[in-house]
Amino acid sequence: MAQLDLQSKLAILADAAKYDASCASSGSSRRDSRGGKGLGSTEGMGICHAYAPDGRCISLLKILLTNSCIFDCAYCINRKSSNVRRARFTIEEVVRLTLEFYKRNYIEGLFLSSGIIRSSNYTMEQLVEVARSLREEHDFRGYIHLKTIPDADPELLSQAGLFADRVSINIELPTESGLQRLAPEKDGGRIESAMRDTRAAIDDGADAKSKYKSAPLYAPAGQSTQMIVGADTASDGDIIVRASALYDRFRLRRVYYSAFSPIPDASAVLPLKRPPLMREHRLYQSDWLMRFYGFKPAEVAGAADASGMLPLDIDPKLAWALKFRESFPVDVNRAPKEQLLRVPGLGTKAVDRILSSRRWRNLRLADVARLTLSIAKVRPFITTADWIPTLMTDRADLKALVAPRQQQLELFAA
Amino acid sequence: MIDAHRVTLASEDDFDGWRDAARDLAEAGVPPDAIVWRVDGSEDDLFAKEARQPTGASFPVPRPFIDLAKSVVCHTDPERFALLYAMLWKLRSNRHAMEDRADPLVDRLENLAKEVRRDVHKMHAFVRFRVVEQPDGMTRFIAFFEPDHHIVRHAAGFFVRRFTNMRWSILTPELSIHWDGETLSEGPGTTRAEAPGGDPLEAMWTTYYASIFNPARLKVGAMLKEMPKKYWRNMPETSLVQPLIASARNRELEMIDRAAAKEGLREALEAERRIEPGGNLRKSWEALFKEARGCTRCDLYKRANQTVFGEGPLDASIMFVGEQPGDQEDVAGRPFVGPAGQVFDEALERAGIPRSEVYVTNAVKHFKFEQRGKKRIHSKPNAGEIEACRWWIDQERSLIRPPVTVALGATAARSILDKVVTISRVRGSPIALPDGGECWVTVHPSFLLRIPEPDRKREERAKFVDDLKRVRDRAAELAS
Numbered sequence: 001m002a003q004l005d006l007q008s009k010l011a012i013l014a015d016a017a018k019y020d021a022s023c024a025s026s027g028s029s030r031r032d033s034r035g036g037k038g039l040g041s042t043e044g045m046g047i048c049h050a051y052a053p054d055g056r057c058i059s060l061l062k063i064l065l066t067n068s069c070i071f072d073c074a075y076c077i078n079r080k081s082s083n084v085r086r087a088r089f090t091i092e093e094v095v096r097l098t099l100e101f102y103k104r105n106y107i108e109g110l111f112l113s114s115g116i117i118r119s120s121n122y123t124m125e126q127l128v129e130v131a132r133s134l135r136e137e138h139d140f141r142g143y144i145h146l147k148t149i150p151d152a153d154p155e156l157l158s159q160a161g162l163f164a165d166r167v168s169i170n171i172e173l174p175t176e177s178g179l180q181r182l183a184p185e186k187d188g189g190r191i192e193s194a195m196r197d198t199r200a201a202i203d204d205g206a207d208a209k210s211k212y213k214s215a216p217l218y219a220p221a222g223q224s225t226q227m228i229v230g231a232d233t234a235s236d237g238d239i240i241v242r243a244s245a246l247y248d249r250f251r252l253r254r255v256y257y258s259a260f261s262p263i264p265d266a267s268a269v270l271p272l273k274r275p276p277l278m279r280e281h282r283l284y285q286s287d288w289l290m291r292f293y294g295f296k297p298a299e300v301a302g303a304a305d306a307s308g309m310l311p312l313d314i315d316p317k318l319a320w321a322l323k324f325r326e327s328f329p330v331d332v333n334r335a336p337k338e339q340l341l342r343v344p345g346l347g348t349k350a351v352d353r354i355l356s357s358r359r360w361r362n363l364r365l366a367d368v369a370r371l372t373l374s375i376a377k378v379r380p381f382i383t384t385a386d387w388i389p390t391l392m393t394d395r396a397d398l399k400a401l402v403a404p405r406q407q408q409l410e411l412f413a414a
Numbered sequence: 415m416i417d418a419h420r421v422t423l424a425s426e427d428d429f430d431g432w433r434d435a436a437r438d439l440a441e442a443g444v445p446p447d448a449i450v451w452r453v454d455g456s457e458d459d460l461f462a463k464e465a466r467q468p469t470g471a472s473f474p475v476p477r478p479f480i481d482l483a484k485s486v487v488c489h490t491d492p493e494r495f496a497l498l499y500a501m502l503w504k505l506r507s508n509r510h511a512m513e514d515r516a517d518p519l520v521d522r523l524e525n526l527a528k529e530v531r532r533d534v535h536k537m538h539a540f541v542r543f544r545v546v547e548q549p550d551g552m553t554r555f556i557a558f559f560e561p562d563h564h565i566v567r568h569a570a571g572f573f574v575r576r577f578t579n580m581r582w583s584i585l586t587p588e589l590s591i592h593w594d595g596e597t598l599s600e601g602p603g604t605t606r607a608e609a610p611g612g613d614p615l616e617a618m619w620t621t622y623y624a625s626i627f628n629p630a631r632l633k634v635g636a637m638l639k640e641m642p643k644k645y646w647r648n649m650p651e652t653s654l655v656q657p658l659i660a661s662a663r664n665r666e667l668e669m670i671d672r673a674a675a676k677e678g679l680r681e682a683l684e685a686e687r688r689i690e691p692g693g694n695l696r697k698s699w700e701a702l703f704k705e706a707r708g709c710t711r712c713d714l715y716k717r718a719n720q721t722v723f724g725e726g727p728l729d730a731s732i733m734f735v736g737e738q739p740g741d742q743e744d745v746a747g748r749p750f751v752g753p754a755g756q757v758f759d760e761a762l763e764r765a766g767i768p769r770s771e772v773y774v775t776n777a778v779k780h781f782k783f784e785q786r787g788k789k790r791i792h793s794k795p796n797a798g799e800i801e802a803c804r805w806w807i808d809q810e811r812s813l814i815r816p817p818v819t820v821a822l823g824a825t826a827a828r829s830i831l832d833k834v835v836t837i838s839r840v841r842g843s844p845i846a847l848p849d850g851g852e853c854w855v856t857v858h859p860s861f862l863l864r865i866p867e868p869d870r871k872r873e874e875r876a877k878f879v880d881d882l883k884r885v886r887d888r889a890a891e892l893a894s
Contacts, residue, residue: 007621014625024604030878032575041576046540050651051641052626053659055633062626097618103555103580104543105620259631317799 002037004087012060012087016067016078016281019080020170021256023048025108025143028165028221038139040102040109042165046143047108050215050338058147060111061101065089065126069115073172073183075231075260078115079188082384088117095138108144109165110134116149124160131163142247143221150186150194157194158218161201166221166253169194171246174239178232195250198223202251222253229280230260235281235308237301240286244297247290257283282310289317293341303354313398318344322399328381332363345377420447423495426453426588427565429487436499446503451495471504484514485527488534488565497523534569535560540645541573541584544613555582558609558648566591567600574598584595585609595725606648616650621789625652627661634683635788641718695728702809706779712802714795724775724810733773733816734758735807735826737858741790744781749774754860758822761859761875765882773814776864777829778803792860800829816843817851817892818887823858842881843871844888854888856881 004012025399026046066088072080089097098110106299112130116123118198127146131179134140146164148157159166169191173179176188198219207216225246227372229239245256259280286303289295304310311319321328321344332354342349353371357363365387369375380389380398421437423431432451439449483498491497501519504511514520543555555577561569566584570591573584583592587606590601636657646652660672707721715721722739725748734750743753750758762769778799785788807829811819821827827835830853831845837855844852857878865871 007618011621011625020627034575035578037579041578043572043575047535048640049539050623050649051637052623053634053637053655053662054628054631055636058623058629063624085581100615101619101622104545104619105541105557105833125515131607145462145638178880199836210740289763339838356513356518360510361516364514370516370518381580384729 001298002135006093006097008377009087009089009093010063012085013065013067013089014062016084016141017062017111019055019077019258020062020111020113020147021167021258022224022225022254023057023059023111024166024221024254025063025157026221027132027253028143029217030367031141033139033141034075036139036141037149038141039099040140042108042141042143042144049106049108055227056059060143061080061098061107061109063089063094063097064110065091065094065123065130066117067115068117070118071185073186075172075182075228082297087188091130091133092338095133098134098142099140101136102140109145111145111147112275113147120149121153121156122150124156125148125216128159128163129157131160142349145221148194148198150191154197157197157320159206161198161219164219166224167219167248168199168224168226169198171225171227171255173232174227174229174242175232180230184307191374193251194248195225195252199250199388203219207227222255223250224252224254225250226256226258229257235304236286236310237304237308239283240290240300241297243283243287244290255287256286278312279310279366282312282316286310286316289320289372294338295320295342317342318377325398329383330381331383332368333358334386343378345381347370419444421449421451423451423453427488427567428892429484431499432487432495436502437472439499440502440506444499446496449496449499451499466635473503474509475505476509476512478512482527483525484568485530487528488530488563490843493525494526522713523537528563530563530568533826534565536571536645537561537565537749538572540641540649542649543582544610545612545615548797552581556585556610558585558604558606559643560587560648562644564588566585570598575805576639584825584884612650619650626655627658627662628847629658632659632662634659635785666884671882689786699728699810699813702813706806709806711780711800711805712780714778714782714799717783718780720747721779722749722776722781723779723806724749726769726775727771728773728814730771730773730814730891731817732767732771732885733775733811733814734822735817735819735830736774736822737778737825737860738776738778738792738795738859739781740782740792744790749776750859753863754858757859757862757875761879761882764879767886769884773816775807775809775810777807777826779806794829795825797831801826804832810875811849811851815849815851818885818889819847819851819853820882821853821855823861826858827853827855833888842884852888854881854885 006066014120024046025042026044028042028044030042030044032041034045045401046059046263048059050058050059059366065193066086067078067084068086069076069078070087076082077084094110094112098107101107101113102109103141108264110130112127113285114123127148131144131146131384133142141168142216144164145166145168146160148160148167148169150169157167171191172183172186179186179188201218204223205216206214207214209217227239234242239257246255257280282389286295289300290297300316300352301308308318314322321342327339327342330343332340337351337355339346340346340354346354350372354363361367365379368378368382368384372378378385383389421432421435421439423435425431437535479501486494486498499521501511503534511517515524537559541557541559543557546554548554551799566589570584573582574593576621577593579595581594583628585604587605590604590605592599592601624778641652646655690840703723706723707719709715718739722743722774724733726733736750736754736758740752740754743749743755749755759769762772779797780803781790782793782795782799784793786789819830820829824835824837827837830847834854837857841857842853844854847853857874859878862871862875862878865874866868
C-alpha cells in the first residue's frame with residue numbers, strides 16, 4: 001500500500017471513529033494552563049465547538065489510531081473481513097494534530113480509540129503512549145478520553161486512567177446472546193470485569209485524593225460505555241434494565257446508545273433495516289428519567305407497550321403519564337418534588353423554579369407559564385390556584401390533545 | 415423628570431460603575447423611576463442632573479443577584495441598568511425577592527442573563543484562531559468574532575486560562591483584545607477585512623469535519639438550533655455544510671427535493687415565451703433571469719434555496735405580481751406552484767384566462783420565512799426587502815411592458831405603485847402607471863386560503879374571480 005498523507009489518514013480514521021456516539025468533554029476536574037508550559041483547560045462544562053449536519057456535537061478530535069483490526073465483529077465497519085481502506089497514525093501524528101487543532105480552538109481535546117493490532121496489550125500501549133506524550137512532554141491540560149481494551153494488562157489500564165479524563169469500554173450489545181453471535185471474539189464477562197476494575201481504580205483514586213492532596217486523580221471524568229441498538233433483538237425494556245444495572249454496578253457516568261446505522265460493506269448476519277433514529281432518542285430520554293427524574297427502571301419499562309418497546313411518537317415521560325393517570329393532576333403549590341418531576345413538560349430546572357417560587361406566592365397558571373417552556377403540555381397534568389384540568393385526565397383522547405402534531409394539516413381544503 | 419438622577423457609565427458593560435452608583439442611590443432611597451442610566455458617548459438626557467453621592471443605611475445583597483447582574487450588564491437591551499436597579503430596589507425591602515422565580519421582573523432578568531450566558535458560551539465554542547507570523551518571528555493566533563452582546567471582556571478570562579502560553583488576539587466589531595503571554599490589553603473594534611483570511615490547517619480541520627459526519631443520519635434542525643447561521647461566517651468548516659447535506663440527501667430519499675428544484679429550473683427557463691430564442695427581448699430576459707439567480711441585494715438569499723423569477727410569455731398582455739415565493743415555490747424555483755398557486759390557477763380557469771398566456775412573477779424573489787421546528791413558516795417581507803427587489807420587477811416590466819398589471823395583495827401593490835394602499839379602497843378600478851400601462855389591485859390568493867368560515871370563503875373566491883374577469887375584459891379591450 002502506498003504511503004498515505006496525513007490528510008488522507010485523517011479522513012479514513014475519523015470516518016472509522018464516527019460510530020462512537022460519545023463526544024462529551026464535561027465533568028472532569030477543573031484545571032487550566034496557567035503556571036504551566038503547555039496549553040489547555042477543562043472548566044467542568046464541556047464545549048461543543050461545532051455541529052455536523054447529523055445534529056451531533058463536535059467537541060473532541062475523535063479518531064482511531066488505526067482501523068486495522070484482528071477481530072471480526074459483525075456490526076463494526078473496521079472488522080477484519082471488511083473491505084474498507086486501512087490506515088494508521090503514528091503516535092507523533094496524533095499528538096501534533098491534537099495540539100494544533102486545540103490551539104486554533106477547534107476542539108476540547110482528544111477521544112482516541114483503536115482497532116486491535118497484533119495484541120490487546122500492544123494496542124493499549126500505543127494508546128497510553130499518545131496520552132502520556134500529550135500530558136508529560138507537551139503539558140497538555142485539555143480533555144482526553146481513551147477507549148480501553150478489555151483484554152489488556154491491568155497495569156496498562158491503570159496507566160490509561162492516570163493520563164485520561166475519561167476511560168470507556170464498550171459493552172457493545174445489550175444481550176449476551178447478541179454479543180456471542182455478532183462479536184464472537186469478545187467476552188461479555190471480561191468486558192464486565194474490566195469495568196469493575198476501572199470502577200475500583202476510580203474509587204481508589206478519589207479516596208486517595210481525599211486523603212492526600214498530591215495523589216493523582218484517576219480518570220476524573222469517570223467511565224462510560226456504549227451499546228448498539230437495533231442490531232440484535234433486545235427490546236427497549238431489556239435495554240433500559242440492562243443500562244440501569246450498569247449504572248448501579250459500575251457507577252458509569254453515561255451509557256451511550258448508538259442506533260445501528262447501515263455501514264458500507266455490511267456483514268450478512270445483520271438486519272437490513274435500520275432502526276428509527278427516534279428509538280435511540282427515546283432511549284436517551286428514558287436514561288434521563290432514571291438519572292434525573294427518580295424513575296425506577298421498572299417504571300420506565302412500564303411505559304413500554306406489550307412487546308417491550310417505547311412509543312416512538314411521544315416521549316416516555318408522557319407515555320408513562322398517559323398510562324398511569326391516577327397519579328395526576330399534581331398540585332404545583334403543594335406536591336413534593338418527586339411528584340412534580342413526573343409531570344410531562346416539567347424539567348428539573350422548571351421544578352426547582354416552582355419549588356423556589358411557591359414559597360413566595362400561590363402559583364397561578366400564568367406564573368407556571370413563566371417557569372416552563374410549554375404551558376400547553378403541562379396544563380392537563382397540574383392544578384394551580386386558578387386552574388383545574390376538569391375531566392381532562394379522564395379523557396380517552398387526551399393523547400391526541402397533548403402529543404406533538406405528527407404532520408402539518410392539509411392547507412388546501414377547498 | 416426634573417429632579418431625575420443621571421448616572422453615566424464608562425462603557426456598555428460597566429458593571430463596577432453600575433454597582434457603585436446603584437448601591438449609593440439605593441442606600442439614599444432614590445426610587446427606580448427617578449434615575450436615568452446612560453453609557454458614556456450615548457445620547458444625553460437634557461433634563462437630568464448628575465447623580466449625587468448620597469449616603470444612607472447599607473443593606474446586604476444576595477450573591478446570586480451579583481452573579482446575575484454581572485451577566486445582565488453585558489446584554490444589549492438598553493433597559494438593563496434600570497431593570498437591575500428595579501430588582502435591587504426590590505431586594506432592599508425583601509432580600510429573598512430573587513427566589514420568586516415566577517415574578518415577571520426576576521423572569522425578565524433571568525432571561526437576559528441566559529441570553530448573555532449563551533452568547534458567552536458560543537463565543538468560547540466558535541472562535542476560530544488563525545496563525546499569523548509576526549515581524550519579530552513569533553507566531554500570533556488571531557480570530558475574528560461577532561458576538562450579539564457586550565460580552566468580550568466577560569468572555570476573555572476563558573481564553574487567558576486556556577491559552578496562557580500562546581500569543582493571541584480576538585477581534586470583534588466593538589473592541590479587540592490581545593494577550594501577550596502575561597497581560598491582556600484592549601484595542602479598538604475592527605472589521606473582518608482586518609483579520610487574517612485563512613490558516614493552512616483549515617484544510618485538515620474541514621477534512622475532519624466532513625469525515626466525522628455520519629450521512630446515514632441527517633438532523634439539520636438539531637445542527638441549526640445549536641449553531642445558528644449567524645456564526646457561520648467566521649467558521650471555516652461551515653462552508654462544507656451545504657455540500658454535505660446535499661450529498662447525504664442524495665443517498666437518502668430526500669433527493670426528491672433536489673430533483674424537483676433542478677426540474678423546476680429547467681421548466682422555468684423553458685416555459686412558454688412566444689418569442690423566438692435569439693431575439694433581443696428573449697436574450698435580455700434570459701440574461702436578467704440568470705443574473706437574478708445570483709442576487710444578493712438583500713439578505714433573504716442567505717436562507718432561501720433559490721431565486722424564484724417570473725415566468726410566462728414575454729409578449730403577455732397581463733402581468734400578475736404576487737408577494738413572494740412560498741415554501742414549495744422555493745424548492746421548485748417557480749412562482750405560484752404551492753397551495754396559493756393552486757387557488758390562483760383555479761380562479762384563472764374560472765375567469766377564462768389560460769395561465770400560459772400571462773406572465774406571473776413576485777414582488778420579492780426570495781422566500782422569507784421563520785424556522786419553526788422542521789417547518790418554514792412564511793414571513794412578510796419588509797420595506798427594505800421590497801425596495802431591494804423592486805429593481806428586478808422594474809426590469810421585468812420594462813422588458814415586457816404589459817398593458818395590464820395585476821397586483822395580488824398589499825405587498826405587490828406597494829412594490830408597483832411605490833406607496834401603501836388599502837386594497838378594499840382601490841379594488842375594482844384601474845390606476846394609471848407612469849409607463850403608460852395600468853395597475854389593478856386585488857387580494858392575494860393566500861388570503862383566500864386563510865378564511866375559516868366556508869360561506870365567506872366562497873364569497874371571497876367569487877369576488878376574486880370577478881376581479882380576474884374584469885381584468886381579462888380590460889386587457890382584451892386595450893388590445894383591440
